[in-house]
Amino acid sequence: MSSPRLLNRSFDPASNGLLARYRAVRAETDARAAPLSPEDQQIQSMPDCSPAKWHRAHTTWFFETFILADEPGYRPFDPTFSYLFNSYYEAVGARHPRPERGMLTRPSAEAVSRYRAHVDAAMAALLQKDDLAADRADLVELGLNHEQQHHELLLTDIKHAFSLNPLKPAYREAPELAAPLAARAGWVELPPGIYEAGMGEGGFAFDNERPRHRHYVHSCRVSTRPVTCGEYLEFMAADGYRRAEFWLSDGWATVQREGWEAPLYWRRCDEGGDWLIFRMNGEGPVKPGDPVQHLSHYEASAYAAWRGRRLPTEFEWEVAAGLIGLDKMGAGSGWEWTASAYLPYPGFRTAPGAVGEYNGKFMSGQMVLRGASWATPKDHSRPTYRNFFPPAARWQVTGIRLAEDM
Amino acid sequence: MSSPRLLNRSFDPASNGLLARYRAVRAETDARAAPLSPEDQQIQSMPDCSPAKWHRAHTTWFFETFILADEPGYRPFDPTFSYLFNSYYEAVGARHPRPERGMLTRPSAEAVSRYRAHVDAAMAALLQKDDLAADRADLVELGLNHEQQHHELLLTDIKHAFSLNPLKPAYREAPELAAPLAARAGWVELPPGIYEAGMGEGGFAFDNERPRHRHYVHSCRVSTRPVTCGEYLEFMAADGYRRAEFWLSDGWATVQREGWEAPLYWRRCDEGGDWLIFRMNGEGPVKPGDPVQHLSHYEASAYAAWRGRRLPTEFEWEVAAGLIGLDKMGAGSGWEWTASAYLPYPGFRTAPGAVGEYNGKFMSGQMVLRGASWATPKDHSRPTYRNFFPPAARWQVTGIRLAEDM
Amino acid sequence: MSSPRLLNRSFDPASNGLLARYRAVRAETDARAAPLSPEDQQIQSMPDCSPAKWHRAHTTWFFETFILADEPGYRPFDPTFSYLFNSYYEAVGARHPRPERGMLTRPSAEAVSRYRAHVDAAMAALLQKDDLAADRADLVELGLNHEQQHHELLLTDIKHAFSLNPLKPAYREAPELAAPLAARAGWVELPPGIYEAGMGEGGFAFDNERPRHRHYVHSCRVSTRPVTCGEYLEFMAADGYRRAEFWLSDGWATVQREGWEAPLYWRRCDEGGDWLIFRMNGEGPVKPGDPVQHLSHYEASAYAAWRGRRLPTEFEWEVAAGLIGLDKMGAGSGWEWTASAYLPYPGFRTAPGAVGEYNGKFMSGQMVLRGASWATPKDHSRPTYRNFFPPAARWQVTGIRLAEDM
């Protein structure tokens, strides 16, 4: 399990210092926003997305609200920001409506930079103290992991916004993916029995990864790599988007209503012609060896059904990750839809206070994704990580891995 | 397990004769429609509901389409009916749009009666043959269980329609519930370990109940009876509908958007006054000892969270049902929301052909309910039965049972 | 002006007796509902339409509310009906929401018949008195004209409902139209100058037809007959539905959104084939000599623009009607969209009390139609009659007459 992408490198305060980590995570946020003009940072292209400026401010608000607000002598940068940049914490009070985040031309991107600097200075002073209480350090660690989640969202949200622009702007020159997948997929077999799943005590994890608990896994096998664009094109060529028998009922209704005939960001050059894909470096041809990405749980399920297979459960995925070895698994280029609904683990408890709203209240109507993507920060993934989105969501970097019963 | 409601009385063709069972089920449909005028049978009060006339025709269409259509010499009653009364079977062809079922003033309720008689005559001739193939008998049995599901829907749908009428019409004089629940709820403890769940081979069950399989259940306890109206009134009095901290995020959004402040069919007499409940026998006061019904999964979850408890998983429910004994369990008066998403069991396979669309394609975005209700036909429930509805649905007879970790 | 359709035959109480007229109008309502089953009378196929049963009850409610309620000793048939069958009179109190009229399976069609009989008996007793006050007689006359408006709506609403039924039921055997239009259209020239328009004192007219007033009309000419289906097919063949340059902006947006490519109730036999029209006697081929009907103001305007012409204003229409002679005008088979927005005449005053809501409050967002249709009662039209509907409405019997500047 030496994959730099999926290994759990959660921070060790003894050796590195929490302050260094704080600075690194905060700097990464600004590095990701750097290619964006003030206008680019302003845009909210759909209610599910947020402006880059908002991501930068909200992650800062998290530290100000949950840590600095309790520090004696801390002066809030601007008292209106607690309203403007709260995301969904009911316990913290009223907040600006999510679909109207793109309406905030003020504060400017530059003012948000000053907000970040103000909070960073206060945080640096706090983190340099010798006697930071453990529960405070845990909250800082939570804030850093929270900001890393927004690292990914900042990229997926601006990708969506840019995709709507007829000019098809490129965010950067570098490609999204380092390399194509292995040419041939293999299978790893899972012996049936009781397995332990989830994160144990010690080290950072989100509350939804805990507690570690027993789960019975049935005899099955899991593919050693995700599905490629070339394989997915076969599904499309077989009229996969026009044959109801492969689809979940909600999925079929969505296909009809939305007129889907390919993954998100795919576009035909001209009628009947080849497909182009919009990526962070602009629009270009499909690469058959790349993993297929930006598709919904519905499409993932339909593809699997067409192949006579199914998606793995999140537990099967976790077991397979251990058996294959993450470095050989082909994961890390995109999140992988599982067959598991996003529900609490046995014995799950929400944390007390506002941070208890972090995960638990979203355990309804969503599916679990496992893995990581090219947009995930390098030290922000682990085999127990549970990502989750509604089954129709496509703007995240989402792909398919197959499983089958034995 | 002597409860007449929850015992699996699936039909034994050797002793009773499939024809007798066919006649009994078909007669029950007409008995349930008998109190309804042609106008009552016409109405579709929301897209989720169907007109009683449509239920009567669609259950008939099932036998005509899946059984009689293959019989040599069978003459369809009316060739347009295959379009009008298909529900959701993509493999069988185009169909009338679901939200427009209430637009069909023709054929009349009386014409549907003639349709039923036509199909019943052909079915009787078929079922009197000595050599009915086993797979045909299985399809008949499926058709009968299908019609029994519509027995329940016919009642829940007309209840919804009547509830919208300012005249508050009564469907019948008899009350919905035979008796109040036990005054005190107890708990049954579940020892942790591997359990078998689901239906084994032999006897009728829907495909979603199979295969029987192993499941690890954690240490917990389950209440011996459902939550009562009196207990639920305490939640309401504690501002349960106005405190976000108990709610799933989707649930809280629904409460806000819909203005919920009580279960469906509850109405305040006058401002600040007592609550009335609309039931099949008209509107009347809340009875504190009755099970609380007609609430969503969101409300069930919020109530449980407020009590510091949770809903049982469907596996916990099934184990508890075996331990308590169904006759002592207080179930059968209403379906009970579980904490389980409606997903396929390990090894689940859809049946080939159109009837394969019966259950599998709905395994997305819905929650499992267990038990039975006052609207369920007496021989149409069993401990493995999996009912399922979206988490916001309230027009079914749905209630709450609590569980907690140990 | 001997046209039986367009002549103002408003009632002469001296010769015929108001009671006789009351009975005739009321009988016509029931005659129009007679071909409809209880289910047919129940249906509301869109919010703009009302169930036939509702038309029958609401017209009865008018007499009960505005006349009988003030009579000493009158006992309302059912006190809930004042809520159920109020249409839009804010001054009379709360009312059942318009889009939910089709939800009322109770009271039944038969109960509405009893309601009608109850009110008719009380009205007969009242109208047989010698000393009916003039203002009371005026209200009765208004109620009768009101009911005659519902005569037409009852037919147009059930036509819409039947058109949605794949069985395409026929309301009656008789055709809608007595005869095709004159083969050739001519023109009548209007000399410029001041004309008087609207209804003078004496005789019944709706408040929106008054006062009679002066209006300057410019030099123009008006066609002697409405546009035919054959002429309209030329517009369709010239890609009229796909060429934005002929359309009002709102009209073009509607065409795109709704996918219009022909008038309402037109359907292609099969791809590329001939057009069928759904009529009161079922579906049949287009008759090129018939007036084109069931189109919106947008389509009427676009057709006129394509011909290099325009629609007449309501004043030009009224002047032309006088010049041509209504019996030679080809009017009476369908209402004709004018270029005039529905606005108050100079000096218009709403009547005091609830009946003041009859017309005035609708003078926004609608266009005036002139003439009459095959669904209009024979004695319910006159040259000053102002019908009005929103420009996108198509389910009324609406057609086109051309005009042009000179």
Added chain:
Amino acid sequence: MSSPRLLNRSFDPASNGLLARYRAVRAETDARAAPLSPEDQQIQSMPDCSPAKWHRAHTTWFFETFILADEPGYRPFDPTFSYLFNSYYEAVGARHPRPERGMLTRPSAEAVSRYRAHVDAAMAALLQKDDLAADRADLVELGLNHEQQHHELLLTDIKHAFSLNPLKPAYREAPELAAPLAARAGWVELPPGIYEAGMGEGGFAFDNERPRHRHYVHSCRVSTRPVTCGEYLEFMAADGYRRAEFWLSDGWATVQREGWEAPLYWRRCDEGGDWLIFRMNGEGPVKPGDPVQHLSHYEASAYAAWRGRRLPTEFEWEVAAGLIGLDKMGAGSGWEWTASAYLPYPGFRTAPGAVGEYNGKFMSGQMVLRGASWATPKDHSRPTYRNFFPPAARWQVTGIRLAEDM
């Protein structure tokens, strides 16, 4: 008629030179955008509004498309802009969807400035030629008047956007209005008879102001000044927003649906407290002597009905403007809703080609406004000017003037 605001100062090419006027109008656009950051210029706060950046680009596109594109040797600045910045000209080809104008973060505000400079250079070269054809000069004049219309929209659109921001940003320090209205309103009487209305030959006017034509005006009188905030507060205090009897039916439905209880941009300080108004210089208290603004045609009509008066027709308004004298009329601070639907004048003809789409196709579903506002360019109004908006629109600077029959 010496009011600098309402006088028709259409350009005299002989004395000033079209180039000077071109430069003045173009400079005014940039002056109005100058207080706005790139983010401010990006925002589209509702589909009816456009980003300031878009206004700046679209007005430039007009000159490029309708004038420069035909000039030999002209090189378009960017070929994609003809798609991005077309507003509604169907004849010119496809265009970016209106509700997604705010999605265009690229081209940047700075790139739009370069676009403007590019087109300005080419236009300057063209306008310096001695032999500019008359029809070309007319198109330039149309383009300048078009840009002046966007001067006003740029302000009203950014006002709407800023109003949604909880920070309530000020666009400028200067107040909107120079001075309050006259304390007392008087009346001017209109003798009945035929008047001429609309613009005659010669001088610039939009096509919808022509031709000048005869119109019969009835005896009435018109107020000498618009309604003030103080007067409107009396309507509010009299429960005007809760009494259906004063409202058009569509207006009442809008009040209910939108929860209106005051004009747009009015907000209560705190419950039951005084009203604040958001203006271009931020939020501040109501000034009773100011004209009431930012209300819909529905509210204007309801206010007039409550006063026992009505709105003037656009013809009455035009006659009264001549009689009172524009400088004494109190107009110019806000547009005034009239009782006239926006329809073509007798003899109206759309111009050939794409510019024919300028006005005519919008003559449906809108009401005429007369006058001018504080946002209107000083030389962009005249007594015949016809502004028009849908009756529910409130984000324009709209007010009320009363009339009554005599």
